[in-house]
Every structure is written in structure tokens, then in C-alpha cells.
Amino acid sequence: MATRKCFTFHRGAADRTADPSESLGFKGANLALLAGLDLPVPPGFTISTVAWRESAPAHGELPQALRAEILAMVEWLEGVTGRIFDGEAQPLLLAVRPSARAPMPGLADTLLDIGLNDRTVETLARELGDLDFAFRAYRRFIEGFASLVFSADPAEFEEIADAERSRLGWGGAHEPATPDEWRALIARYHAFIEEELGEALPQTPFEQLLKVVEGCFASWRSPVARAFRAAHAISENSGLAVTVHAMIFNERGEKSGTGHALSRDLSTGKARLTGSFRVGGREYASLIRHEEQVLDLAQAQDDDSFPADLPALADYVARIETHIADACEVDFMVGDGELFLLQSRPARRSVAEGVRVAVEMVRDGLIGEEDALLRVDPMSLDELLHPTIERGEAADVIGRGLPASPGAATGLVAFTGDDAIRLVGEGRPVILVRNETLPEDVHGMHVAEGVLTIRGGTTSHAAVVARGIGKPCVTGAGALRIDMAARTLTAGGITVHEGEAITIDGASGEVILGAARLRRPMLTGDFATLMEFADRARRLGVRTNAETPIEARAARAFGAEGIGLCRTEHMFFEGGRVGVMRDMILAGDAAGRRQALDRLLPMQRSDFVELFEIMAGLPVTIRLLDPPLHEFLPKGDAEIAETAAGLGIAEASLRARIEKLEEFNPMLGHRGCRLAISYPEIVEMQTRAILEAAIEAGGRKGKDVVPEIMVPLVGLRREFDFVKQRIDEIATAVAQEKGRSVSYHVGAMIELPRAIMRADTIAEVSDFFSFGTNDLTQTVYGISRDDAANFLSTYQREGIIERDPFQTLDVEGVGEFIVLGVDKARRTRPDITLGVCGEQGGDPASITFFEQAGLDYVSCSPFRVPIARLAAAQAAIRLERAVRAAAPSKTRGRGPISTGG
Ligand code: PEP
Numbered sequence: 017m018a019t020r021k022c023f024t025f026h027r028g029a030a031d032r033t034a035d036p037s038e039s040l041g042f043k044g045a046n047l048a049l050l051a052g053l054d055l056p057v058p059p060g061f062t063i064s065t066v067a068w069r070e071s072a073p074a075h076g077e078l079p080q081a082l083r084a085e086i087l088a089m090v091e092w093l094e095g096v097t098g099r100i101f102d103g104e105a106q107p108l109l110l111a112v113r114p115s116a117r118a119p120m121p122g123l124a125d126t127l128l129d130i131g132l133n134d135r136t137v138e139t140l141a142r143e144l145g146d147l148d149f150a151f152r153a154y155r156r157f158i159e160g161f162a163s164l165v166f167s168a169d170p171a172e173f174e175e176i177a178d179a180e181r182s183r184l185g186w187g188g189a190h191e192p193a194t195p196d197e198w199r200a201l202i203a204r205y206h207a208f209i210e211e212e213l214g215e216a217l218p219q220t221p222f223e224q225l226l227k228v229v230e231g232c233f234a235s236w237r238s239p240v241a242r243a244f245r246a247a248h249a250i251s252e253n254s255g256l257a258v259t260v261h262a263m264i265f266n267e268r269g270e271k272s273g274t275g276h277a278l279s280r281d282l283s284t285g286k287a288r289l290t291g292s293f294r295v296g297g298r299e300y301a302s303l304i305r306h307e308e309q310v311l312d313l314a315q316a317q318d319d320d321s322f323p324a325d326l327p328a329l330a331d332y333v334a335r336i337e338t339h340i341a342d343a344c345e346v347d348f349m350v351g352d353g354e355l356f357l358l359q360s361r362p363a364r365r366s367v368a369e370g371v372r373v374a375v376e377m378v379r380d381g382l383i384g385e386e387d388a389l390l391r392v393d394p395m396s397l398d399e400l401l402h403p404t405i406e407r408g409e410a411a412d413v414i415g416r417g418l419p420a421s422p423g424a425a426t427g428l429v430a431f432t433g434d435d436a437i438r439l440v441g442e443g444r445p446v447i448l449v450r451n452e453t454l455p456e457d458v459h460g461m462h463v464a465e466g467v468l469t470i471r472g473g474t475t476s477h478a479a480v481v482a483r484g485i486g487k488p489c490v491t492g493a494g495a496l497r498i499d500m501a502a503r504t505l506t507a508g509g510i511t512v513h514e515g516e517a518i519t520i521d522g523a524s525g526e527v528i529l530g531a532a533r534l535r536r537p538m539l540t541g542d543f544a545t546l547m548e549f550a551d552r553a554r555r556l557g558v559r560t561n562a563e564t565p566i567e568a569r570a571a572r573a574f575g576a577e578g579i580g581l582c583r584t585e586h587m588f589f590e591g592g593r594v595g596v597m598r599d600m601i602l603a604g605d606a607a608g609r610r611q612a613l614d615r616l617l618p619m620q621r622s623d624f625v626e627l628f629e630i631m632a633g634l635p636v637t638i639r640l641l642d643p644p645l646h647e648f649l650p651k652g653d654a655e656i657a658e659t660a661a662g663l664g665i666a667e668a669s670l671r672a673r674i675e676k677l678e679e680f681n682p683m684l685g686h687r688g689c690r691l692a693i694s695y696p697e698i699v700e701m702q703t704r705a706i707l708e709a710a711i712e713a714g715g716r717k718g719k720d721v722v723p724e725i726m727v728p729l730v731g732l733r734r735e736f737d738f739v740k741q742r743i744d745e746i747a748t749a750v751a752q753e754k755g756r757s758v759s760y761h762v763g764a765m766i767e768l769p770r771a772i773m774r775a776d777t778i779a780e781v782s783d784f785f786s787f788g789t790n791d792l793t794q795t796v797y798g799i800s801r802d803d804a805a806n807f808l809s810t811y812q813r814e815g816i817i818e819r820d821p822f823q824t825l826d827v828e829g830v831g832e833f834i835v836l837g838v839d840k841a842r843r844t845r846p847d848i849t850l851g852v853c854g855e856q857g858g859d860p861a862s863i864t865f866f867e868q869a870g871l872d873y874v875s876c877s878p879f880r881v882p883i884a885r886l887a888a889a890q891a892a893i894r895l896e897r898a899v900r901a902a903a904p905s906k907t908r909g910r911g912p913i914s915t916g917g
């Protein structure tokens with residue numbers, strides 16, 4: 017016997033296929049699921065994707081065997097419903113809904129009322145005592161059929177109707193008012209189809225059905241559907257299924273309507289029927305709306321205005337929720353008081369609602385904490401962490417645009433991507449202001465705090481890119497003007513120069529003069545509860561990259577378990593410090609440098625005291641000075657002249673020094689521990705500041721602070737030995753001066769391939785490692801991280817790389833190095849602490865890898881901390897489950913892993 021291609025469903029029973037959504041389409045699969053749960057669905061059957069596949073080569077006519085099978089299905093439906101196709105008393109009418117495995121644009125729309133013809137329309141009118149209803153349905157059917165099967169233009173039917181209205185007047189109504197007028201209109205439709213389209217509307221219902229199924233099958237090849245499949249890598253051969261079911265007369269009378277119900281109140285997350293129900297219906301063809309009554313289902317529960325069994329509906333959605341173990345939403349219909357479910361799916365929800373529902377479902381005992389954690393996309397939490405403008409202060413609004421990407425941001429105005437990068441390189445936050453953005457501006461958008469454009473809408477390049485990278489954005493601020501020659505932004509009478517501060521609010525579209533005070537949302541309520549779940553599930557520690565008290569406090573509030581990277585150089589750009597720094601750099605000898613460093617010492621110490629106090633005993637990793645000294649020197653003629661005057665030296669000698677420090681490849685030049693070796697007095701000052709601060713903060717809090725001193729860009733064991741020796745000497749000196757011992761750890765930052773290859777020997781003397789995956793990516797790839805944006809976007813577009821390796825760790829390449837480094841380090845020092853502090857430390861996909869690689873912690877920017885906590889929990893849960901599935905009897909082990917590729 018040939019395999020079956022049609023599968024029936026009706027309340028309480030559904031034919032099963034091995035993979036329903038694959039073979040029955042998502043609509044057919046879902047109806048089969050609901051039927052199997054004994055929920056009221058209209059009876060029907062689904063023609064499987066296998067039938068489509070076998071029919072496709074014929075490009076039209078359905079194979080004979082399939083026709084026979086469909087006929088048998090219709091006979092079955094006649095038996096179940098007690099109605100007859102083309103029947104003389106109660107005609108059977110059908111709805112046809114095509115669907116692929118998942119929603120796909122370009123496929124045929126649902127077609128209703130198949131089975132109506134010149135005879136059955138009259139029969140139906142008599143049966144229901146409602147001629148207008150029957151003819152409305154027939155008119156809609158003819159229009160839909162002609163469009164699907166004969167490719168007719170719907171506007172042609174409108175023209176015919178308009179002409180008829182002009183001819184007969186229809187008693188002033190928008191549709192025929194008498195039976196004869198209806199019949200005349202239908203006759204016009206037939207004439208048009210025959211004369212203009214050279215076809216005829218089949219009067220045999222079964223033939224109508226076959227033609228509609230053929231039309232649905234053919235819609236697979238529509239240009240829109242093809243383009244969609246190409247864009248989403250969906251196989252051309254996956255195909256569609258066609259679901260056919262008995263019509264529900266949901267648009268007739270006060271006891272009929274269409275609704276949408278949810279199993280939960282998304283605003284509270286609590287289990288409660290919510291949704292809406294429309295009564296009164298719409299007019300079929302002309303789409304002129306009658307007065308509609310929309311019922312709030314939650315309210316209808318108190319005043320029984322719902323025309324069907326509302327408690328039953330509540331019970332149905334609750335059963336679906338229990339079955340899928342998730343909040344659900346359903347589309348339903350009521351036909352003359354009888355309730356039918358047509359579709360269900362997990363409830364669509366905002367991020368906040370998703371968090372709420374997940375937590376509430378744990379409280380209800382429907383799912384466990386682990387499943388709740390897996391339900392929330394870590395990156396989506398970013399939406400809950402956007403800053404807002406502190407209201408209450410008078411804001412000087414100078415313009416308004418469209419709210420294109422949420423969050424507020426303040427920064428200095430920069431008019432080009434390059435200027436943005438330069439200012440950010442000097443440690444200053446910027447707002448990139450452009451007439452509109454182009455792909456070449458993306459590198460500037462990445463470094464900017466926010467983006468403002470004069471032109472463009474909420475789907476402009478700027479808006480789309482900004483949302484993608486999570487930056488606040490205001491577009492289309494048309495009242496503002498950019499003058500590129502003068503480098504100004506003007507609004508009415510106000511002129512803002514490049515380098516002056518503005519604030520944008522991506523939620524309201526406001527542009528504000530000056531730096532408004534921003535407020536970060538707090539981590540409270542269900543969000544905090546979800547984070548508690550995450551902390552119970554995760555193994556990886558989550559620290560933060562922070563150097564200012566503001567960052568450190570924010571990170572603590574978000575649950576950071578310490579500082580994994582304090583970049584000390586940022587502290588030297590503040591206030592008058594850069595001047596002292598320059599004194600140090602320009603000093604002719606070590607003694608001169610020491611004098612300047614002596615002035616920096618108290619400043620550094622007080623910075624560290626504050627950080628240690630905020631972190632209250634949690635680990636704090638402080639990195640010794642890393643960037644090339646050239647970065648601290650003035651740039652541009654004016655700044656050089658000003659600096660020379662301030663320092664009381666000749667401009668020429670300042671220029672000579674600047675020139676001497678200039679490097680061809682500063683990133684591969686005199687930086688990191690190389691600086692410490694050339695100028696050990698810098699290490700000495702920083703070590704002293706760190707240890708004295710630890711003693712001071714520890715004394716105040718009555719709890720020992722054990723700082724972690726990190727040596728950057730180590731490549732050779734001897735580099736590390738050299739620097740560590742200086743650190744130990746200073747520690748001994750400080751201990752003697754203070755008359756007490758000081759505890760500290762010294763570790764290496766692993767950012768060079770050579771350090772990986774020598775990780776075993778470096779680990780002999782290093783208390784911890786922190787993988788600096790920014791530099792490690794740069795050096796493994798041989799790609800300058802500052803120049804990468806120029807070509808990596810092309811690489812992504814061309815499919816050469818999938819993701820930017822500076823954002824998501826390149827597991828196959830850089831990851832292999834990390835695995836090797838971890839292995840070598842643990843071989844010589846099994847208890848070594850291993851962390852990561854590059855950008856990838858806050859990226860969920862990378863965190864999955866760091867969990868697998870067995871690192872101890874990740875460190876990321878403060879606002880990534882909640883994201884990292886959740887991502888780390890998910891990574892641990894998934895790894896645990898994978899390990900359990902692979903070796904059910906063994907407990908989890910952590911050997912070297914293969915990264916594939
Ligand atoms: C790194 O290289 O990964 C790192 C964190 O250091 P920086 O970005 O400061 O070079």
C-alpha cells in the first residue's frame with residue numbers, strides 16, 4: 017500500500033506522523049497537538065509535505081492517488097460534521113491553510129468557504145436565515161479563489177463592485193441590499209472571470225478544493241517565499257503542507273467572534289486568563305468595519321459577557337501551558353456560542369515579561385530553576401539595563417528626533433568615525449553626530465556612547481546598526497544642522513562645537529545640551545530572582561573590568577564578584593594627572609621620573625583605597641601600566657604649544673621627545689611589561705600605591721585586602737621574573753615601613769602566543785593568569801584591533817568569518833590557544849586561578865566556551881555582569897546536561913576539550 021499523505025484531526029484524536037512540524041507544517045502540527053490534548057478544534061485533515069514533494073514536479077495537477085486520498089478525507093469530514101459537500105440541506109464548507117515548518121512570507125493566504133457555489137450559497141442562506149452572510153462569504157470566496165488560482169488582481173473586483181453600486185445604488189448601502197442585487201453582483205464576477213481571465217469558477221466543491229490545494233502548493237515558488245528561504249538558509253525541498261478543516265461561522269451574529277487568549281498576565285507573570293475577543297465581525301470583502309465590540313477576557317470573567325464557555329477557555333489554555341511548560345497564547349473562534357481553538361504558540365513577550373513569566377513559573381512549580389534560566393536570552397537582558405536620564409533636573413532640550421534605539425547616553429560631539437575613535441582613545445566618551453550613517457561609520461558607532469543623525473527613520477542604517485550593537489540612537493532630528501566646515505551642530509540659536517557635550521535619549525528622541533545625569537536601572541524584583549537562580553547554577557565566577565568608583569559600584573550592584581581588570585592608565589588621564597604623567601615621561605632620567613612618580617603615588621593610592629573599599633574584600637586585579645607612553649603626550653600643534661608652555665620647556669624639545677616616542681606599530685611596541693623593564697620606577701610606584709592602599713583599606717574595614725597585581729603583555733618567563741622581583745622588593749620595603757606583613761598575588765596577563773607556549777614555565781612563578789583575549793586575538797590573527805573594522809565587516813558580508821572575533825571569541829583559533837594555555841598552566845600549578853578579561857568575557861557565546869575550557873572566572877564591563885551571570889549559568893547547565901547525556905553513569909569531568917574545526 018502506498019504511504020498515506022493525509023492525516024486527520026478532530027477533538028480527542030489526531031493521526032500521528034514521526035515529525036509533525038516537518039510533515040504537517042506548523043499549523044497542521046499544532047492543530048494535531050491541540051486535538052490530541054482533547055481540546056476543541058474544528059475537524060479536518062492535513063495534506064503532508066510529502067504530497068507537496070511528489071506533486072511539485074508536475075507543476076500543477078495533483079497526482080491521481082492524492083486526489084483519491086483527498087476525496088476520502090472529504091467523505092470522512094462529511095461523516096464527522098454531518099454536512100455534505102455541495103449538499104442540498106447543510107452544505108459542508110471548508111477552510112484551507114497552507115504552512116511550512118515555520119512561518120514563511122509569500123505562501124498563499126488562508127482561503128475560506130470552499131464549497132460555496134451558485135446553489136450552496138442559496139442553501140446556506142436558507143439554513144442560516146441570513147442571506148447577506150451567505151453571499152458575503154461567497155463573494156469573498158470568489159475573490160480569494162480567483163486571486164489564488166487565476167492570479168486575478170483583487171482591485172478588479174473592487175472596480176466591478178463600484179460599477180454595480182453606481183448602477184443599482186444598493187439602497188445607499190456599501191454592499192448589495194437585496195437578494196437580486198447580490199445575485200447580480202455575483203453574475204458580474206462570473207462574467208469577468210470568464211471574459212477577462214478566460215476561466216470559469218468551478219461549481220463543483222471538490223474541484224474547487226483541488227484547485228485551491230494546487231494554488232497553495234504553487235505558492236511555494238513565489239518570489240517572496242524563495243527570497244525568504246534564500247535569506248534564512250531554508251531548503252528548497254522542505255516544502256509546505258496544506259491543512260483543511262471545517263468552517264467556523266465566527267463572523268455571524270452577537271454570539272460569534274474571534275479572540276486571542278494568553279495563559280498568563282504578562283504584566284505580573286501570574287497564571288490568569290487574559291486576552292481579547294472581538295464580536296460583531298468585519299465585513300467580508302469590502303473590509304468596511306461594522307461597530308465592533310472588543311471584550312477584555314480578564315474582565316469578561318467577572319461579568320459573563322463572553323458568548324461561550326469562558327472557564328472552559330481558561331482551562332484549555334492552562335492545559336496547553338502545562339503541556340508545553342511555557343506561557344502560551346491561542347487564537348480562537350466562537351461560532352454561534354461554540355468555542356474552537358485554531359492555533360497555539362508560546363506567548364510572545366518582551367524581555368521584562370519573559371523574565372517575569374520564567375520566575376513565576378518556577379514559583380508555580382511548573383518548571384525548575386534551570387529551565388527558567390534557559391528560557392531567557394542573556395543578551396536580551398541588555399534591554400533591561402539601559403540607562404535613563406535622571407528626571408527632575410531641568411533638561412536643555414535643543415532638538416528632537418525619532419527614538420531609534422533605547423537608552424540614554426552622554427558624550428562629546430564627534431562628527432566623523434575617525435574623530436570618535438580619536439576622542440575615545442583619549443579616554444573621552446563621544447556621541448557620533450552625522451547627517452546619516454554609512455557602513456564606513458560603523459567603527460565610529462562601535463566606540464561611541466550613542467549616535468545622533470539628522471536624517472533617517474527608525475529603520476535607517478544608523479538605527480539598525482545601533483540597535484544591533486546596543487547603543488542608544490536618535491535619528492531624523494531634522495531641526496538640527498551640521499556644519500562640517502565649522503565643525504558645529506546648530507539648533508535654533510544654539511551652537512554646539514565639536515568636543516562639547518550633549519545627551520541623547522533613545523527612548524524619547526530628545527537631544528539635550530550638556531551631559532545630563534544618567535541613571536542605570538536597578539536589578540530588583542524578578543530580575544534579581546532570576547540572577548539568584550543563575551548564581552546557584554553557574555560555576556564560572558563573574559568579575560568586572562572597572563577603574564572608576566562609579567563603574568565599580570555599578571558592577572557591585574549588578575553582582576560582580578570582584579574586579580578582574582583595573583586598567584590603571586585610565587586613572588592617569590583624569591584631572592591634572594596627565595600633566596604629572598607628562599612630567600614623568602619627559603624627565604631626562606630615572607631620578608626625574610621618580611620625582612614625578614612621587615606626585616602620582618598619593619593619587620593612585622587613594623584611587624585604589626576607594627576601589628578596595630567598594631569591593632569589600634572581593635578580589636581586585638590591578639594591571640600595571642600597559643599602553644605606550646606616547647599615548648599620554650599631546651597631539652596637534654595647539655595642544656603641543658600649550659603643553660610646552662605649561663611645562664616651561666621649549667616647544668622644539670617637546671616635539672623631539674614626542675617624535676622619539678613615536679612608533680610604527682605601537683600595539684606591538686614599547687608597551688606592557690616592556691615599559692616596566694625600561695622604567696622599573698613606574699612598577700615600583702604602582703606597587704607601593706597598591707600595597708599601601710590595601711593596608712589602609714584593610715585597616716579601615718578590619719578585613720585583610722589581598723590585591724592581585726597583574727603584569728601585562730608577558731611573553732617571556734624572564735620578563736615576568738624581572739617585574740615580579742621589583743614587586744617583591746617593594747612589598748618587603750612596605751612591610752618593613754608599616755611594621756606588618758602584606759599579602760598579595762602576582763599574575764601574568766596572557767595575551768601573546770608565546771606566553772601560551774610557555775604557560776607551563778610562567779605558571780611556575782605566577783599566582784594567576786588572566787587571558788587578555790583582545791590582544792590575544794590581535795596577535796593570534798595578526799590583525800590590528802584598531803584597524804580591523806575596516807575589513808572585518810567585508811569578511812562577515814562575504815561569509816569568510818561569521819562573527820567579529822574581537823566580540824565573540826574565535827573558538828577554533830584563539831580558543832585552541834586558550835585550551836593549550838590552560839592545560840600547560842595547570843600541569844605545573846594545578847591550583848592556579850585562571851580568568852579572562854578581554855571584551856569576549858562578557859559575550860554569551862564566548863562564555864559558553866570559557867566554561868568548557870574550565871576557566872575560573874570571566875571579567876567584563878559592569879553592564880555586562882548580569883548578562884555574564886546568566887550566560888555562565890546556561891553554559892554550566894548545558895555542559896552538565898551534555899556530559900550527563902554522553903556518559904550517564906559518570907560524574908562530570910573536565911579534561912582537555914576539542915574545539916573542533
Ligand atoms: C586584552 O588585551 O584582552 C585586555 C583586556 O587588555 P587591553 O584591552 O587593555 O589591551
Ligand code: MG
Nearest residue numbers: 767788790791
Ligand atoms: Mg591587552
